[in-house]
Amino acid sequence: MSGHIASTNLYYAVFTALLVGTGLTYAAALVDFGFFNNVVMLAIAFTKMMLVMLFFMGVRWNSRLTWVVAGSGFFFLLIMFAITMSDYMTRGWVPGTLK
Amino acid sequence: MSNGHTRAEHFPGPLHHPPLTSGEARKHHVPHEHHPKLQHHFDSMDQQLEASTLGMWVFLVTEIMFFGGLFMAYLLYRWANPTAFQEASAHLSKGWGAINTVVLIVSSLTMAMAVRSAQTSAKPKTQVMWLVLTMVFGAAFLGVKYVEYGQKFHDNLVPGPHFVWTGQYPAGAEIFYSLYFCMTGLHAIHMIIGLGIMTVIAIMAWRGSFDARYYTPVEVGGLYWHFVDIVWIFLFPLLYLIGAHYGAGH
Numbered sequence: 001m002s003g004h005i006a007s008t009n010l011y012y013a014v015f016t017a018l019l020v021g022t023g024l025t026y027a028a029a030l031v032d033f034g035f036f037n038n039v040v041m042l043a044i045a046f047t048k049m050m051l052v053m054l055f056f057m058g059v060r061w062n063s064r065l066t067w068v069v070a071g072s073g074f075f076f077l078l079i080m081f082a083i084t085m086s087d088y089m090t091r092g093w094v095p096g097t098l099k
Numbered sequence: 100m101s102n103g104h105t106r107a108e109h110f111p112g113p114l115h116h117p118p119l120t121s122g123e124a125r126k127h128h129v130p131h132e133h134h135p136k137l138q139h140h141f142d143s144m145d146q147q148l149e150a151s152t153l154g155m156w157v158f159l160v161t162e163i164m165f166f167g168g169l170f171m172a173y174l175l176y177r178w179a180n181p182t183a184f185q186e187a188s189a190h191l192s193k194g195w196g197a198i199n200t201v202v203l204i205v206s207s208l209t210m211a212m213a214v215r216s217a218q219t220s221a222k223p224k225t226q227v228m229w230l231v232l233t234m235v236f237g238a239a240f241l242g243v244k245y246v247e248y249g250q251k252f253h254d255n256l257v258p259g260p261h262f263v264w265t266g267q268y269p270a271g272a273e274i275f276y277s278l279y280f281c282m283t284g285l286h287a288i289h290m291i292i293g294l295g296i297m298t299v300i301a302i303m304a305w306r307g308s309f310d311a312r313y314y315t316p317v318e319v320g321g322l323y324w325h326f327v328d329i330v331w332i333f334l335f336p337l338l339y340l341i342g343a344h345y346g347a348g349h
Contacts, residue, residue, distance in 0.1 A: 003145060003148060003218070005215060005218045005219060006211075006215065008212070008215070011208060011211050011212065011215070012208075014208075015204065015205075015207075015208040018204045018207075019201065019204060022197065022200050022201060022204065022335075025335075025336050025340065026193070026197050026340065029193075029336065029340035029341075029343045030343050032343075032344045037341070037344075038341075041336035041337070041340060041341075042336075044336070045332050045333050045335075045336055048329075048332045049329045049332055049333070052207060052325050052328060052329050052332070053325075053329070055211075056207050056208075056210070056211045056321075056325050057321070057322055057325045057326075058214075058318075062149075062152065063149060063153075065153060066152060066153055066156050069153060069156045069157055069160060070156050070159070070160070072160060073159065073160035073163035073164065074163065076160075076163075076164060076167075077163055077164065077167045077170075080164075080167060080168075080171055081170075081171060081174060084171055084175065085174065085175070085178070088175060088178070088179075089178075
């Protein structure tokens with residue numbers, strides 16, 4: 001149910017974790033991992049997003065229906081990314097199809 | 100969503116009683132007292148809050164797709180111009196970006212505390228304090244963006260006829276700065292709207308509208324505020340941190 005009251009200690013812990021994540025992503029950006037810099041920064045950003053959604057937004061204590069609705073947003077986002085990029089990245093694979 | 104009770108239990112209605120005429124008569128016949136904020140089409144305050152929360156999430160899904168279009172454009176053009184994006188990003192101030200990230204995270208904490216203060220029936224003054232703190236950090240974020248935008252105008256980095264790029268990839272850099280202004284601009288508009296929402300909610304809190312039984316506007320406004328924070332959590336690394344190894348100036 002949406003009416004869950006979280007403890008202040010939990011909020012402070014999430015807050016601290018978010019600050020640590022920000023410091024980590026900054027520090028990681030200064031190290032050259034090549035392509036994996038992107039993987040690291042997106043993994044940290046995704047983790048921070050999950051912390052905000054689950055605890056600050058309280059999805060952790062929401063109904064399953066809210067989980068499905070929130071998840072559907074990211075599902076459709078991934079469909080948009082995947083299908084659009086599958087178009088652009090494969091142009092020219094078949095001879096004569098590249099504009 | 101149903102709590103297991105049937106309508107008839109809550110609203111005996113004309114089948115069992117003569118039509119109700121006045122509010123007093125209605126109160127007399129309804130089995131238990133209702134919170135004044137409970138709308139007639141909901142069975143309980145819990146159900147009403149859950150419906151509002153779910154509705155807000157449906158709106159936030161449309162917001163994910165709204166920003167998603169710009170993230171899609173970023174993904175595509177960065178894929179097409181990887182080095183140009185690194186060169187262009189290196190000119191953004193990582194320090195300002197990091198400070199603003201921290202500022203927004205603090206505002207998310209104060210927002211969560213504002214919701215909690217309403218949930219625990221804290222004094223109106225306490226609720227307003229958390230809401231005003233949230234707004235102060237929101238305004239600080241916009242202040243930093245104002246300084247940053249000013250620097251970009253000063254450095255001729257605003258896409259258009261006056262865009263000047265002395266690096267190797269002027270075309271790619273202009274695309275990067277177009278995306279920078281679109282994405283951070285749309286985000287800043289959301290922050291400004293958020294400040295407006297928080298103003299209304301703070302006034303409601305000041306008037307003592309919220310307690311443990313009814314705090315839906317704070318909860319729903321908070322969801323919006325945290326969403327805007329999440330967008331920035333992705334904008335910060337994708338815009339500010341991808342150019343650290345390009346070697347050019349910072």
